[in-house]
């Protein structure tokens with residue numbers, strides 16, 4: 415999956431799928447920075463490459479339709495394959511468009527962001543944002559293969575690198591104190607590539623293991639939602655305000671607030687928060703939100719697809735590092751306290 419030889423990985427991926435036509439999907443940034451690396455191997459005619467606008471605000475039904483229309487115009491069939499070249503946005507929407515086109519054609523993810531390397535590229539969750547809610551329409555559909563090549567990270571903006579690092583933090587928190595220490599010791603200023611590769615591999619193992627045990631999120635996979643109940647609400651609000659926050663930043667703030675709730679409700683040691691807080695002060699910065707937005711955020715959380723009751727919000731919280739507890743039903747008062755704390759940092 416993680417390769418140093420992109421050329422061979424692409425050849426192998428294509429050889430595995432009996433296909434009549436190959437198409438590539440990029441966004442406006444990956445078209446510039448990543449497509450040339452892929453085209454060295456694929457050498458597809460220009461008309462077989464389709465490009466959508468970058469950014470989560472474009473993960474919409476309208477964009478899905480654009481992809482479907484492109485596939486129809488090119489006479490794609492169920493034996494065709496769509497190669498998504500991009501981060502989680504391209505993969506989520508490309509995966510959805512491919513797996514619903516003519517009841518499903520194959521797709522491959524060529525991951526180009528850190529976040530997608532360790533998270534979004536595999537696991538089979540596809541979809542788009544709808545009705546003001548993150549990923550509210552979608553389906554589980556596994557990619558035929560996933561290619562992770564760290565060469566793509568060379569052009570990734572620093573902010574996007576941090577966005578991915580937050581999901582690595584989540585994996586470490588649900589995995590073990592050892593993984594957490596390893597990650598927190600990583601020097602984000604010098605960004606040693608060998609060390610990073612090891613950390614990425616470990617992070618991939620955490621997610622892959624969980625997804626293999628529970629591919630359709632009946633139970634264990636919900637541990638991966640840590641940080642995401644508050645995180646998704648922050649992200650949705652930022653999109654609505656026209657100042658989109660990178661997904662991982664929202665997750666980082668969500669992790670902090672949900673750890674605060676975990677200390678209160680499950681007795682998590684507050685040392686864990688203390689260990690993670692320097693990341694806020696040194697790298698992520700404080701969230702640009704105020705206590706005035708708390709009720710709007712809570713309202714968004716009540717519409718989260720993870721909820722099972724109407725009066726409480728469903729969270730994954732931490733009893734200890736390495737011990738996540740799913741299906742924690744929390745009331746508005748507890749959530750308000752956590753958000754007030756987060757915004758007062």
Ligand SMILES: NC(=O)c1ccc[n+]([C@@H]2O[C@H](COP(=O)([O-])OP(=O)(O)OC[C@H]3O[C@@H](n4cnc5c(N)ncnc54)[C@H](O)[C@@H]3O)[C@@H](O)[C@H]2O)c1
Pocket residue numbers: 441442443444447448468469470473500501502503504506526527528529530533534535536537538539540548549566567568569570571574577578661662
């Ligand atoms: N399906 C899943 O399991 C899953 C898991 C986590 C996140 N997600 C989804 O993934 C998305 C976030 O993923 P993301 O952080 O990869 O965002 P993204 O795909 O929007 O990429 C972030 C930005 O980086 C640019 N970019 C990508 N690769 C680049 C490169 N190599 N060089 C220069 N620029 C590059 C993109 O154009 C974009 O502007 C969200 O939509 C989130 O909901 C899905």
Ligand SMILES: [Zn+2]
Pocket residue numbers: 581642661665
């Ligand atoms: Zn996420």
